[in-house]
Amino acid sequence: MKPLTFAVLRILADGEFHSGEDLAHKLNISRATIWNALKGADEAGLTLYKIRGRGYRLAEPLQWLDRTKIASALGAQANRFNLELIDCADSTNTLLMQKAALGAVPGSVIAAELQTHGRGRRGRSWHSNLGGALTFSLLWRFNQGVGLLSGLSLAVGVALLRALKSLGVDGMALKWPNDLMHHNCKLAGILIEVQGDVLGPSSAVIGIGINFKLSEQAKKLIGQPATDLYSITKILPERNLALGCMLGHLAQVLNTFAVQGFGGLRAEWVEHHVYHNKNVRIMLPDNAADEGMVTGVDNEGALLLKTRGGERRYSTGEISLRAGQTE
Ligand code: ATP
Numbered sequence: 564m565k566p567l568t569f570a571v572l573r574i575l576a577d578g579e580f581h582s583g584e585d586l587a588h589k590l591n592i593s594r595a596t597i598w599n600a601l602k603g604a605d606e607a608g609l610t611l612y613k614i615r616g617r618g619y620r621l622a623e624p625l626q627w628l629d630r631t632k633i634a635s636a637l638g639a640q641a642n643r644f645n646l647e648l649i650d651c652a653d654s655t656n657t658l659l660m661q662k663a664a665l666g667a668v669p670g671s672v673i674a675a676e677l678q679t680h681g682r683g684r685r686g687r688s689w690h691s692n693l694g695g696a697l698t699f700s701l702l703w704r705f706n707q708g709v710g711l712l713s714g715l716s717l718a719v720g721v722a723l724l725r726a727l728k729s730l731g732v733d734g735m736a737l738k739w740p741n742d743l744m745h746h747n748c749k750l751a752g753i754l755i756e757v758q759g760d761v762l763g764p765s766s767a768v769i770g771i772g773i774n775f776k777l778s779e780q781a782k783k784l785i786g787q788p789a790t791d792l793y794s795i796t797k798i799l800p801e802r803n804l805a806l807g808c809m810l811g812h813l814a815q816v817l818n819t820f821a822v823q824g825f826g827g828l829r830a831e832w833v834e835h836h837v838y839h840n841k842n843v844r845i846m847l848p849d850n851a852a853d854e855g856m857v858t859g860v861d862n863e864g865a866l867l868l869k870t871r872g873g874e875r876r877y878s879t880g881e882i883s884l885r886a887g888q889t890e
Pocket of ligand 1: 682683684685687688689690691739740741742749750751752753772774785786787788789790882883884
């Protein structure tokens with residue numbers, strides 16, 4: 564989406580009617596240019612009304628990311644983060660990985676109003692719509708080597724769970740290794756990309772996408788049951804407050820992880836695992852599958868499964884977990 568489209572949308576964000584003339588005057592451009600710029604709103608999942616004689620109006624007001632509000636939600640922790648708010652990114656993880664390679668400081672955060680090519684694991688896509696999600700990435704540095712970061716996506720799940728709880732969102736569950744669920748529908752995804760030495764230090768770009776209010780367009784693109792905070796709580800949480808709260812909890816959890824590894828968070832994670840003590844099916848990269856009952860996770864974040872052939876351990880990476888047959 565073009566910068567001009569964002570400029571027009573910022574004026575329309577109040578959800579009130581604005582005439583083409585008024586918009587053109589405010590931005591010092593022609594009415595035809597306004598019309599052209601707003602053609603892009605559709606792509607971002609917005610519903611825009613154009614009524615003759617009244618002008619343009621968004622179906623719903625839009626909340627923008629705001630540095631001051633995020634810092635105020637973070638309070639004393641604000642100085643741990645180097646926050647960059649951008650209108651549009653292909654993928655905040657890709658962008659932050661590039662910046663990390665150029666020396667971005669640990670604690671760097673990129674949050675995008677709109678992510679157009681969000682990524683999941685193994686080349687899968689993450690879909691979101693303007694104003695209807697939080698999509699952000701955080702760069703964190705560890706003294707541990709990359710091998711010891713295997714439980715990181717699980718640790719991040721604990722941070723998100725704590726943050727949502729403190730925002731009044733209950734009933735959340737975790738799904739190994741990287742999803743946040745509500746009643747078996749996916750609310751948020753985590754994508755971790757690590758760099759560094761086997762013996763350390765290492766760094767991780769932690770990407771998070773969380774649904775606030777999915778557009779019909781986005782819902783159609785998601786190939787599995789998904790939900791958003793609006794459907795769960797019936798009110799749209801303030802995104803800046805939520806982002807500040809999530810970053811605060813991430814900092815706490817990542818500190819625990821840096822000192823104790825995933826072991827320090829394991830009990831809390833297991834308590835919230837949607838498949839704990841349940842039968843599951845494991846999909847392996849070569850299209851093979853395994854079945855068994857989840858008995859827990861170990862200190863590296865690997866899934867422990869009781870199968871017919873005995874206890875098995877599956878580490879995060881190339882495998883996926885699905886509900887199994889109930890007995
Ligand atoms: P796995 O169990 O292997 O992690 P997954 O389907 O959860 O499988 P991820 O890579 O974690 O895969 O996430 C990407 C998937 O999430 C997409 O393929 C899509 O099915 C789903 N998805 C994409 N966007 C959203 C969204 N906004 N909300 C919920 N789910 C989404």
